[in-house]
Amino acid sequence: MMPRRIAPPLRLAAALLLAAPAAARAQTADSVPAATACEEGRDLGSGVCVNAGLLVDGFANLRGGVRRGAVALGQLTAATTVDLGEALSPALDGWRFGASVVGIYGRQPTANLVGSLAAVSNAEALSAPRLSALWLERSWEDVLSLRAGQLAVDTEFTVAEAAENLVNGTFGWPVGLATSLPSGGVAYPFAAPGARLALGAPDKGTGLRIGVFSGDPAGRPGEGTDPQRHNRFGTTFSFSGGTFLIVEAVTGGTAEDGPRPWTAKLGAWTLRRGGFDSQRLDSAGLSLADPDAGPPRRFANNQGVYGVGEATLWREGPRNLALFARAFAQPGDRNLVSLQTDAGLAWRGAFGRDDETLSLGASLARIGRDARRLDQDAAAFGDARPERDHELVLEANYDVALAGGGLHLRPGLQWLLHPAARAIDDREPGRPLKNAVVAGLRLQAGF
Numbered sequence: 535m536m537p538r539r540i541a542p543p544l545r546l547a548a549a550l551l552l553a554a555p556a557a558a559r560a561q562t563a564d565s566v567p568a569a570t571a572c573e574e575g576r577d578l579g580s581g582v583c584v585n586a587g588l589l590v591d592g593f594a595n596l597r598g599g600v601r602r603g604a605v606a607l608g609q610l611t612a613a614t615t616v617d618l619g620e621a622l623s624p625a626l627d628g629w630r631f632g633a634s635v636v637g638i639y640g641r642q643p644t645a646n647l648v649g650s651l652a653a654v655s656n657a658e659a660l661s662a663p664r665l666s667a668l669w670l671e672r673s674w675e676d677v678l679s680l681r682a683g684q685l686a687v688d689t690e691f692t693v694a695e696a697a698e699n700l701v702n703g704t705f706g707w708p709v710g711l712a713t714s715l716p717s718g719g720v721a722y723p724f725a726a727p728g729a730r731l732a733l734g735a736p737d738k739g740t741g742l743r744i745g746v747f748s749g750d751p752a753g754r755p756g757e758g759t760d761p762q763r764h765n766r767f768g769t770t771f772s773f774s775g776g777t778f779l780i781v782e783a784v785t786g787g788t789a790e791d792g793p794r795p796w797t798a799k800l801g802a803w804t805l806r807r808g809g810f811d812s813q814r815l816d817s818a819g820l821s822l823a824d825p826d827a828g829p830p831r832r833f834a835n836n837q838g839v840y841g842v843g844e845a846t847l848w849r850e851g852p853r854n855l856a857l858f859a860r861a862f863a864q865p866g867d868r869n870l871v872s873l874q875t876d877a878g879l880a881w882r883g884a885f886g887r888d889d890e891t892l893s894l895g896a897s898l899a900r901i902g903r904d905a906r907r908l909d910q911d912a913a914a915f916g917d918a919r920p921e922r923d924h925e926l927v928l929e930a931n932y933d934v935a936l937a938g939g940g941l942h943l944r945p946g947l948q949w950l951l952h953p954a955a956r957a958i959d960d961r962e963p964g965r966p967l968k969n970a971v972v973a974g975l976r977l978q979a980g981f
Contacts (some may be wrong), residue, residue, distance in 0.1 A: 601647060687778070708874050731745075787796060801840045
């Protein structure tokens, strides 16, 4: 089925209609009084909640990568959720509606400065206003919840709460999935038609999440086309690229406020009828490095498994120390990255200061066996180039809350070893990209 398109003026009008009231009257969840009835944002009464935020990132590449230099980008978000039972009629109790938009402007630090697989900023994307989410939900508290519409996988699945302050994108939507799925997967900055079923209470206790989404959120971009340009405004409601199914089982301790004492998640995903190229062989079994090789062998399906663990080691009032660890595995014959692991900590109330948080993270993405063997084959055929191995991301940042929590300042440092797993540096043929050191500063505000 061909993706449905909406004319650009209508896209912009819809985005402005959704964003205007929220941006004018909302504030972020961090600055909401404890008495609010909203899970996020400000309660406007009659079951209507709104929130909006402004994020500004600045990055300077101090050494290595693609080039030295500095770039900046901004992100404006606005969202609303409506309890339809309270806003319209008691007959609609248990029904909710949600919508959100995002606007991005600026230069992307990964492509311009570093060249890594992992996104230096989890906010970077092609400059454009985008429809982020549009959904309708029916829920029975702690029993069942069904949400359907324009959704993103990374808002609920694969998440580690202790990693939320880390800026590098791989600590949110992992490189292991971003490099395996069409157009990077149904994750920021994309959303796609889908549905999510939650059984039990996965956010507070034990439960199960099941998601079904369109396989390619960009809607069949052409060869060599940037998927974000193909779906620039987020309104290409694509049903192409097969069907992406993800299942996540969750269990853990409970907490009245603050982080849960511990959480464990086990997940699996599959993409049916998506079409995936072999990393090494053509349809006749020849290496793709062989001058006589034909088109790559195609696989109809793809799949993977993952696990997430979190634990709060210490807690005293608003202060706590939480750890997280995640692992993602997928077949190396059709995926560039076959294994990714990451881990880190969040120390809230660092050094006795309640409004400050120290976050540390490390992520290792290992290139699959077939992709590594292709590099060996290329060398055997006389194409001298580095053998790709892995990419390692190390990040440290320190978040300071100002203005009563409505404004956050977060300086940080990232060290990216083997960017793009030792991909060739175009400036020095035959040599890999050099390790990069990136300094960053994030300003985040709620309205």
